[in-house]
Amino acid sequence: MKEHKNPMRRTLLSLAVALAAALFLAGCASDSANNATAVTNVTPPATPSPTAATQNLEVVERPQKIKDMMNTRGEQDSAAPVLKFVEPRDGATINGSTVNLKLALSGDLKGYKPGKDPATNMGNHIHVILDNQPYEAYYNLDQPFELRNVSEGKHTIRVFASRPWHESYKNEGSFQMVSFNVKGGGDASKPTTTNTGQKMADNTNAAKPAAAPSAAASPAASPTTEGKEMQPSTGGAVDRTKPLLTYSRPKGEYKNADADAIMIDFWLSNAKLQGDGGDYRVRYSVDGGEPKYIDKWEPIWLAGWTAGKHTVKLELLDKSGNLVDNGGYNSTSRDITVTK
Numbered sequence: 001m002k003e004h005k006n007p008m009r010r011t012l013l014s015l016a017v018a019l020a021a022a023l024f025l026a027g028c029a030s031d032s033a034n035n036a037t038a039v040t041n042v043t044p045p046a047t048p049s050p051t052a053a054t055q056n057l058e059v060v061e062r063p064q065k066i067k068d069m070m071n072t073r074g075e076q077d078s079a080a081p082v083l084k085f086v087e088p089r090d091g092a093t094i095n096g097s098t099v100n101l102k103l104a105l106s107g108d109l110k111g112y113k114p115g116k117d118p119a120t121n122m123g124n125h126i127h128v129i130l131d132n133q134p135y136e137a138y139y140n141l142d143q144p145f146e147l148r149n150v151s152e153g154k155h156t157i158r159v160f161a162s163r164p165w166h167e168s169y170k171n172e173g174s175f176q177m178v179s180f181n182v183k184g185g186g187d188a189s190k191p192t193t194t195n196t197g198q199k200m201a202d203n204t205n206a207a208k209p210a211a212a213p214s215a216a217a218s219p220a221a222s223p224t225t226e227g228k229e230m231q232p233s234t235g236g237a238v239d240r241t242k243p244l245l246t247y248s249r250p251k252g253e254y255k256n257a258d259a260d261a262i263m264i265d266f267w268l269s270n271a272k273l274q275g276d277g278g279d280y281r282v283r284y285s286v287d288g289g290e291p292k293y294i295d296k297w298e299p300i301w302l303a304g305w306t307a308g309k310h311t312v313k314l315e316l317l318d319k320s321g322n323l324v325d326n327g328g329y330n331s332t333s334r335d336i337t338v339t340k
């Protein structure tokens with residue numbers, strides 16, 4: 001009691017109380033910018049670190065480099081290649097963990113032939129997609145294409161004919177899909193690869209269940225395909241007679257001039273887009289940004305990419321703007337890397 005009569009002590013005590021209150025308020029202020037005005041002598045919250053160069057993407061015309069390639073290819077671009085699965089057969093049960101892929105190519109080829117030119121490392125090829133993974137290129141149809149260490153369970157393989165710059169042939173018959181069942185299966189801790197060692201699926205996420213069809217049918221449902229990990233490689237409940245969007249491009253790494261204009265390309269089955277006289281739309285977004293629409297089944301090229309990692313998402317929507325569910329395949333995200 002005596003101490004309180006000491007004016008010096010009292011001053012010190014009230015100063016300590018004031019200081020404690022200020023510190024307490026400062027703590028609150030850092031959580032809410034609106035509180036900052038309530039406290040004076042407080043360091044303002046740190047300004048957010050300067051963001052990387054803003055990315056303003058715009059649709060540009062087909063790059064001249066590709067137009068030049070088309071001119072030297074003669075009639076090939078108007079070919080109508082038809083692919084057929086020799087192996088695996090639709091509905092097959094495969095014992096073990098290796099799936100052999102054999103394709104037969106026919107149709108009105110007009111000189112179209114898959115094969116890599118050793119000089120340019122480019123050429124016509126087939127895009128091969130296990131489940132809903134990024135595609136792998138298949139150049140020489142005379143040589144086997146093996147999928148090794150495929151996990152146990154249901155899977156799909158989709159294939160379609162592609163040009164050297166990865167634009168798909170969109171004629172009837174160019175696209176084929178099979179569903180099959182793997183019994184036994186591979187080591188789930190290791191990726192699925194081709195016989196040449198290209199990764200086709202990262203099985204470490206295979207345990208994650210795919211989105212339930214009912215949930216994925218809602219436009220608000222976030223697909224399981226988000227994020228930077230590869231998607232779980234399961235077949236999903238895909239119905240090939242229903243509208244199906246197959247993501248093809250972009251994929252992988254784009255360097256220097258190749259990143260000036262990056263192509264978005266996809267395959268559409270059982271669905272006609274609004275600009276082609278149908279009911280459907282393809283929605284795309286980059287890095288979770290503003291959604292944009294593709295209303296004609298054609299590739300588009302986007303320019304204005306900044307260096308670094310980007311996520312591209314493609315979705316198939318019905319005329320009410322709802323995501324069309326088909327085993328989770330109609331909403332696909334891919335990470336790409338732009339190097340400049």
Ligand SMILES: [Cu+2]
Pocket residue numbers: 125127137162163164165166167
């Ligand atoms: Cu390709």
